Every structure is written in structure tokens, then in C-alpha cells.
Amino acid sequence: MLDQDLHIHTTFSTGDSAVVPQQTIAFIAAVKHARITGISDHFDYITDKKFEIYRAEVTKHALILGTEVDGANWVDEALNYPFEYYVYHCYNTDRDYEGAEKLLASGKPLVIAHPQALDTNLNKLHRDCYIEINNRYVWRFNWYNYYKPFANSFRFVLSSDAHQPNWLSHCIAEYAAKELGVQNTIIFPE
Numbered sequence: 001m002l003d004q005d006l007h008i009h010t011t012f013s014t015g016d017s018a019v020v021p022q023q024t025i026a027f028i029a030a031v032k033h034a035r036i037t038g039i040s041d042h043f044d045y046i047t048d049k050k051f052e053i054y055r056a057e058v059t060k061h062a063l064i065l066g067t068e069v070d071g072a073n074w075v076d077e078a079l080n081y082p083f084e085y086y087v088y089h090c091y092n093t094d095r096d097y098e099g100a101e102k103l104l105a106s107g108k109p110l111v112i113a114h115p116q117a118l119d120t121n122l123n124k125l126h127r128d129c130y131i132e133i134n135n136r137y138v139w140r141f142n143w144y145n146y147y148k149p150f151a152n153s154f155r156f157v158l159s160s161d162a163h164q165p166n167w168l169s170h171c172i173a174e175y176a177a178k179e180l181g182v183q184n185t186i187i188f189p190e
Contacts (some may be wrong), residue, residue, distance in 0.1 A: 008160060033168040045071065071096050085108050115131060
């Protein structure tokens with residue numbers, strides 16, 4: 001069992017073609033693959049009336065309520081909802097770094113999602129951000145050279161970025177963390 005997994009998508013991410021119909025919140029709760037489990041569906045799919053249904057389903061299963069915010073265009077609106085944490089796509093633009101600062105100012109945990117896949121310049125991020133190493137993307141890039149200079153500068157979070165039940169794992173992320181000499185930071189202690 002994993003200690004924590006906070007980057008998980010479900011069928012609420014309706015426009016994401018990688019999500020399969022079996023990837024429901026109820027199924028993830030039943031699998032119990034992590035001691036601490038958060039659901040972070042794409043914010044742009046859970047706004048307005050859908051949010052209350054999403055929140056009710058996440059809380060009914062005693063999971064942590066998060067969302068994945070796709071860049072600066074969605075930050076102000078996302079701040080109007082009572083999420084417990086944010087997973088953020090920080091593209092390499094000044095506006096996106098400003099968006100990260102806004103989310104961080106909320107006082108809620110901010111996880112910078114798969115930064116090497118988005119060309120995020122970690123030098124431009126506040127050190128209170130959590131940097132994600134996830135199973136889905138870490139192996140696709142030269143992760144060692146990307147993350148190693150920051151191994152002592154940030155706290156890291158391992159995630160599955162699961163869109164399908166068979167993705168509920170950290171094995172590759174754990175390998176990368178071990179090679180980098182970083183620990184998985186537990187954001188929400190049990």
C-alpha cells in the first residue's frame with residue numbers, strides 16, 4: 001500500500017480521453033491503494049453545478065478533495081472553490097508562475113504537476129511548492145538531470161497521475177526518488 005497518492009483522475013474528468021469508465025471515485029476508494037488518497041480531477045470539468053456532485057462523491061468516500069488546475073487561465077476561478085489542495089500545470093510563462101504564487105497564497109498545499117513535461121523552470125517557483133514526481137511522465141524525460149539540482153531545495157511528492165485503475169502505482173516514481181535521494185513528503189498526515 002502506498003503512503004499517499006494525491007494526483008488521481010476519475011470519470012469526473014469527462015473530457016480526458018485517457019480516463020476509462022471504470023475509474024470511478026467509488027472504485028478508487030474500494031481499491032485502497034494508498035493510506036492517504038486525494039482525488040484531483042481537472043478543474044475545467046468540475047465547475048458550476050458539477051462541483052457539488054464531485055465534492056459529495058469525494059467526501060462520501062472519505063477521500064481528500066483536490067483539483068488539477070490547467071495553468072493561469074483557471075487560477076482565479078479555482079480559488080473560489082473549497083478544495084483542500086491544488087495540483088497545478090505551471091507552464092513556462094510569467095503568467096503561470098504568478099498563478100502558482102496566487103494558489104500558494106491560499107494557504108493550501110500546491111503540488112506542481114509533472115513539471116519536466118511542461119518545461120517548468122523550477123528556479124522560478126517558490127520553495128513552498130511541492131514538486132511532483134509521477135509515474136505517468138517521469139520516465140519520458142531526462143528526469144535525473146532535471147530534478148537533481150533541486151533535490152535539496154524543494155519538498156517532493158510522488159503521484160500516480162492515474163487515469164485508469166492499472167495506473168494506481170508509484171513504482172517508477174519511487175525509483176526516481178531513490179536515485180535522486182529525495183523523500184515522498186506526506187502532505188496530509190493520517
